[in-house]
Amino acid sequence: MKFNQLKTPCYVIDEKKLKQNLTILNNLEKETDCHVLLAQKAFSYYPSYPLISTYISGTTASGLYEARLGYEEMKTKVLHTENHVFCPGYKEEEMKELDEICDHLVFNSLTQYEKLHGYCKHASVGLRINPECSTQDGHEIYDPCAPFSRLGIRMDEFDKAFGGKLPKDVEGLHFHTLCEQNSDDLERTLFAVEEKFQEYLKQIKWINFGGGHHITRDKYDLALLRKCILYMQEKYGLTVYLEPGEAVALNAGYFVTEVVDIVKNGKDILILDGSAACHMPDVLEMPYRPPLRDSGKPSEKRYEYRLASSTCLAGDVIGDYSFDYEIHIGDKMVFEDMAIYSMVKNNTFNGMPLPDIVYMDENGDCHVQKEFGYSDFKERLG
Ligand SMILES: *Cc1c(COP(=O)(O)O)cnc(C)c1O
Numbered sequence: 525m526k527f528n529q530l531k532t533p534c535y536v537i538d539e540k541k542l543k544q545n546l547t548i549l550n551n552l553e554k555e556t557d558c559h560v561l562l563a564q565k566a567f568s569y570y571p572s573y574p575l576i577s578t579y580i581s582g583t584t585a586s587g588l589y590e591a592r593l594g595y596e597e598m599k600t601k602v603l604h605t606e607n608h609v610f611c612p613g614y615k616e617e618e619m620k621e622l623d624e625i626c627d628h629l630v631f632n633s634l635t636q637y638e639k640l641h642g643y644c645k646h647a648s649v650g651l652r653i654n655p656e657c658s659t660q661d662g663h664e665i666y667d668p669c670a671p672f673s674r675l676g677i678r679m680d681e682f683d684k685a686f687g688g689k690l691p692k693d694v695e696g697l698h699f700h701t702l703c704e705q706n707s708d709d710l711e712r713t714l715f716a717v718e719e720k721f722q723e724y725l726k727q728i729k730w731i732n733f734g735g736g737h738h739i740t741r742d743k744y745d746l747a748l749l750r751k752c753i754l755y756m757q758e759k760y761g762l763t764v765y766l767e768p769g770e771a772v773a774l775n776a777g778y779f780v781t782e783v784v785d786i787v788k789n790g791k792d793i794l795i796l797d798g799s800a801a802c803h804m805p806d807v808l809e810m811p812y813r814p815p816l817r818d819s820g821k822p823s824e825k826r827y828e829y830r831l832a833s834s835t836c837l838a839g840d841v842i843g844d845y846s847f848d849y850e851i852h853i854g855d856k857m858v859f860e861d862m863a864i865y866s867m868v869k870n871n872t873f874n875g876m877p878l879p880d881i882v883y884m885d886e887n888g889d890c891h892v893q894k895e896f897g898y899s900d901f902k903e904r905l906g
Pocket of ligand 1: 563565734
């Protein structure tokens with residue numbers, strides 16, 4: 525099937541772009557000996573895990589279900605891949621399975637560590653630290669170093685508990701403080717980690733730099749990232765892990781919708797069969813204006829429209845865009861960069877259909893992988 529024949533709404537995964545990103549990450553692994561893991565919370569299209577595993581070292585998970593997915597769809601299928609997990613709130617009943625299926629298990633707090641570390645017979649134990657070094661401005665919901673953050677152990681708690689000497693079973697430290705950032709912010713964070721946790725860095729085997737590294741975007745400073753990795757390897761003899769989500773599938777997918785109606789109220793408002801609230805929640809949460817194919821900023825081009833959805837939420841508005849040509853009912857609207865934080869976050873609010881999932885191979889041929897219907901809406905609710 526060709527792209528322009530697709531039934532809407534649907535997500536399209538672009539194999540060619542995915543491979544381009546993976547090649548960059550693979551080169552990074554080869555050049556530095558670091559290990560790159562897919563953060564499944566951004567992108568969990570598991571039919572592509574075997575492909576992904578030929579470029580990077582494995583998967584990481586935010587809890588039991590993602591850990592199970594990474595285990596089933598990558599680790600058991602491809603030898604030598606790794607499966608990691610970090611969760612702020614492990615439950616005792618999950619621990620035995622997590623230990624069996626995960627290679628690294630990272631605790632978020634001292635109470636979680638003390639209560640549950642005894643379950644870790646197979647998994648290498650790590651602790652998440654909070655380096656208290658905010659490098660993001662604007663998006664506090666994505667800043668784990670913001671005041672009152674629940675994510676990671678602060679230096680004063682760490683010192684009080686350990687007094688300079690880590691327990692024997694703690695083999696690694698983990699921090700995750702970035703979001704869509706360049707390597708200069710990683711460098712600043714590393715200096716904060718080093719300043720606060722230096723004596724502990726000498727006692728561990730591995731360090732995990734978390735996600736939020738926008739490695740595969742234009743103008744990302746790869747040389748500085750390599751320098752940061754090599755610094756921690758050489759100075760402390762550590763194995764370095766990175767666990768990007770976004771960077772793996774950045775710009776490697778689309779969300780295709782159709783114009784169902786055009787309402788006029790001061791502006792021409794396109795009613796789409798896709799929704800920000802249901803199908804691209806980050807547009808409202810972050811918030812941001814998603815890139816739209818063949819469009820310009822408001823009033824940049826001749827025909828201007830507001831793009832909105834067919835839910836009853838007044839604020840389910842995607843944004844204002846302009847085009848060189850007039851838009852008609854039945855036209856398609858293609859949102860770009862929609863492989864990440866889209867499929868994994870969608871919902872059926874308002875009884876909206878879940879978009880189908882389509883895989884576009886390197887020749888541009890589209891294969892419908894997964895179709896959703898009424899039962900996917902109904903079966904979750906009763
Ligand atoms: C979200 C998250 C990631 C991935 O972040 P991206 O911004 O998608 O790269 C990695 N590790 C942890 C602990 C996370 O919470």
